Amino acid sequence: MGKLLFLFITLIIFGQQSIAALPAGDSEKYLRAREKMVQNQLSTRDITDKRVLAAMKAIPRHLFVPDLLVFKAYTDSPLPIGEGQTISQPYIVALMTELLELTGSERVLEIGTGSGYQAAVLSQVAKEVFTIEIKEKLCTKAGKLLDSQGYANVESRCGDGYFGWNKEAPFDAIMITAAVDHVPPPLLAQLKDGGRLVLPLGNPFSYQNLVLVTRKGDDYRVWQISGVLFVPMTGHALKDSGEK
Numbered sequence: 001m002g003k004l005l006f007l008f009i010t011l012i013i014f015g016q017q018s019i020a021a022l023p024a025g026d027s028e029k030y031l032r033a034r035e036k037m038v039q040n041q042l043s044t045r046d047i048t049d050k051r052v053l054a055a056m057k058a059i060p061r062h063l064f065v066p067d068l069l070v071f072k073a074y075t076d077s078p079l080p081i082g083e084g085q086t087i088s089q090p091y092i093v094a095l096m097t098e099l100l101e102l103t104g105s106e107r108v109l110e111i112g113t114g115s116g117y118q119a120a121v122l123s124q125v126a127k128e129v130f131t132i133e134i135k136e137k138l139c140t141k142a143g144k145l146l147d148s149q150g151y152a153n154v155e156s157r158c159g160d161g162y163f164g165w166n167k168e169a170p171f172d173a174i175m176i177t178a179a180v181d182h183v184p185p186p187l188l189a190q191l192k193d194g195g196r197l198v199l200p201l202g203n204p205f206s207y208q209n210l211v212l213v214t215r216k217g218d219d220y221r222v223w224q225i226s227g228v229l230f231v232p233m234t235g236h237a238l239k240d241s242g243e244k
Contacts (some may be wrong), residue, residue: 005219007013010018010064016164019087021027024116025060025063025149025170026063026220026226027062028031028236029201030060030062030073030074030112031057031063033062033073033074034056034058034059034060034061034074035057036074036150037058037061037074037076038053038056040048040076040182041076041090041091042056042084042094043064043091043142043234044093045091045156046095047091047094047095047098048094048098049097049105051102051124051125051195052094052097052098052121052125052219052221053094053232054124054127055121055124055125056093056094057095058092058123059120059121059124059240060149061073061074061087061090061117061119063083063145063152064081064087064117064120064145065079065087065115065151066079066081066082068081074090076089076090076169077089078092081114081115081138082086082137082138083135083199084116084139084231085112085114085135085138085231086114086231087114087115087117088117088118088177088230091227092210092229093117093118093121094121094196095120095210095225095226096118096175096177096210097122097125097175098172099196099198099212099225100175100196100198101196102125102126102152102173103173104125104126104127105127105170105172106126106127106128106171106172107126107127107128107129107130107171107172107173108122108126108171108173108174108175109130109131109132109164109165109168109169109170109171109173109178109190110122110126110130110131110132110174110175110176110177111131111161111162111164111174111175111178111187111233112131112132112133112134112161112176112177112178112233113131113132113138113139113142113143113156114133114138114142114177115138115141115145116131116142116143116145116154116208117132118131118152118175119142119146119151119156120146120149120151120154122154122175123151124153126153126172126173127153128153128154128155128170129151129153129154129155130154130155130156130157130165130169130171131154131155131156132156132157132158132160132161132165133158133159133161134158134159134160134161134235135234136158139156139157140158141207142156142239143156146161149212151164155168158236161176161235162184162186162187162233162235162237163184163186163234163236164184164186164187164189164190165190166186166190168190169189170191170193170195171190171191171192171196172189172191172192172195172196173191173196173197173198174190174191174196174197174198175193175197175198175199176199176200177200177228177230177232178198178202178204178231178232178233178234178237179200179201179202179203179208179229179231179233180199180200180201180204180232180233180237181202181203181204182201183197183199183201183220184236185235188213188215188220189216190240191213192215192244193216193217194214194215194216195214195215196212196213196214196215197212197213197214197215198210198211198212198213198225199211199213200228200229200230201222204232204233204237204238205230205232207229208227208228208229208230209224209225209226209227209228210225210226210227210228211223211224212225212226232244
């Protein structure tokens with residue numbers, strides 16, 4: 001009887017420690033949902049980078065979606081986050097992250113903070129993350145959430161990401177999370193020699209191609225990855241394309 005009581009108390013203590021180790025607002029329920037998401041949506045497809053898979057399992061995606069959509073946080077689909085923007089499908093988040101081939105020592109620029117989820121994922125696989133959001137409400141909300149969750153290696157600011165973050169350039173990798181019909185020249189200039197840039201390239205109001213741009217000196221090579229559908233990159237990007 002004494003041994004059974006000791007075992008019962010031990011299980012309670014370790015269970016409490018496990019829950020306490022999760023981020024604020026997280027729970028074992030959501031951890032299991034993430035494990036299922038990683039297994040069914042990522043590992044069984046073509047996501048193989050162990051660090052990316054670990055990041056997707058660690059980041060509480062339900063904290064980055066509107067309260068009314070928390071029950072859909074780990075489904076295989078994008079979700080609206082307000083201001084006409086979306087949080088990308090988990091698979092696309094993982095794919096774009098994996099394409100950057102990060103080892104943990106890189107400085108990464110993200111264009112389009114949105115809810116902050118992609119920046120949180122990048123924070124787990126890069127040394128520093130700089131993220132820019134043009135929608136002020138989203139920018140403020142995402143910045144507060146990232147700070148409250150302790151993502152100390154993420155720095156965010158509000159502004160037009162078309163022009164990048166020249167003060168912090170060059171970057172080892174750049175990710176654009178909104179559709180644009182051309183690669184913004186300022187971002188190409190801020191990409192380090194040997195760097196990688198991933199973005200949805202094509203008609204901002206139709207389907208696009210997810211492409212990877214690599215730089216070697218003044219030579220840029222473009223690799224077609226897959227068809228995607230992203231919301232348009234706004235600000236100067238639309239003006240430059242002639243859209244109103």
